[in-house]
Structure formats: structure tokens, C-alpha cells
Amino acid sequence: MPPRPRQHHHHHVYVVELSDRVWNLASFRRANPDHDICKPCVYVGMTGLDPDLRFDRHKAGVQANRLVRDYGLRLLPELYAVYNPMPYEAAREMEVELAIGLREAGYAVWQA
Template sequence: MDGIRQRARSSAARCGGIEWTPAIGARRKQQRNQRIMALSRRTRAHHYSVYVVELSDAVWNEARFRRANPDYVLGKPFVYVGMTGVDPDVRFDKHKAGIQSNRYVREFGLRLVPHLYEMYNPMPYDGARDMEVELAIGLREAGYGVWQA
């Protein structure tokens, strides 16, 4: 214990007479983390995206999907609409790998359909959350078979 006190005194001499304590170190670390988080929030405020995945025709055999799409127009594609904080390509790969995936995308997902969502991205979190719902409603009204979790 004596060696620790001696090192603390010598570090206090090096730091202009302020003795370092674990509480001071924790407070400085917390302040640094708050500055970093504030900076990252400012720079990454608009990094969310909506995305649309085309689903295979076999999804129409799922009763839940049919019940969710009573106004489906024959011949229109089946799609999944989602939102993400990462690149839509990365998110699609995660779906297919079974990582935080939606069952319909994992089993029936074919490809991303960028022309249906590119014009909206990137956006803030609240905008992406709302746009996911709006895009799903719009596609459903256009006759698409839509699954939106």
C-alpha cells in the first residue's frame, strides 16, 4: 500500500499538484465518452435507410402473408420493406445468413430492389421509421404483396 501512495504523490507532483484518484479518472473517461458520443451523433445523424427486398412467388403459399395482403394484384411482385442503420446490402446479407433476420427474407428473399428505395436514403432514425411504414402502405396500395415487420 505504501508503494501505491508514493506513486500517487509522485504523479500528483507531475500533474501540477492535483492528486489522481480513481474517481477523477472515471469522471474524465465519462466526459471523454460523452464528447465522442455527441460528435458521432452529429456526424451520423442521417445514416439510417429503408430498403425493399423482392420475395419469391412461393411466399404466396404462406397463409399469414396472404391474410396481410388481401388487395394483392395478380402479377405484381412480393416484397419485404425494412429499415436499417447499416448499408442495405449488408443488412440483406445478414438476413440471408440468419442474423437478426426476418423469416420471409431468409427463406424467400431474392434480391434488393434499389429503384424503390434509393431516393429516400439516407435519413435520420425517426424519418426511416416513418418512411418504412409509408413505403409499405404505398406499395400495398399499388397492388404489391408487402410484408413489413
């Protein structure tokens, strides 16, 4: 049997800074009772695309999360770039872990 080709990991976690206006949504406030007002509101996601392309798709309304489409400002690669790329299952787990870690650090986090 020939050697199995090495799989290239192409999944990413990403963090989008959201406008402070997202705080006006009751569901967002309820999800973030311990928000440190000195830290931004963010969305944490995972994708098989490059995070820049995924952000552009959110903003264009293509398979978009409503909060990113309506309130997304920019990517925050300083919060996620160190983890990428990774296998699909690792990205699924890291999305949750990253969201939890950021919320514990005082960020207001939305994660779908």
C-alpha cells in the same frame, strides 16, 4: 460553446423482392388481399446498415426476418434508393409509409 458537429444520417429503408412461394403462407395472403399478381411480393424494412449488408445478414440468419431469410431474392433499390439516407425517426416513419404505398399500388407487402 463550440458549434455542434453535423450529424451524418445513416439510416435506410429497403425493399426485398420475395419469391412467389411466399404466397403459400396463409398469414402473407391474409395481409395482402388486394395483391396485383403482376407485381412482386416484397418485404419492407429499415436499418442503420447499408441495405446490401442488411440483406446479406438476413440471408445469413443474423437478426433475420424469416420471410427474407427463406424467400428473399434481391434488393429492389428502384423502390427505395431515393429516400436514403435519413435520420432514425424519419426511417421508422418511411418504413411504414413505403409499405402502405406499395400495398396500395398492388404489391404484396410484408413489414415487420
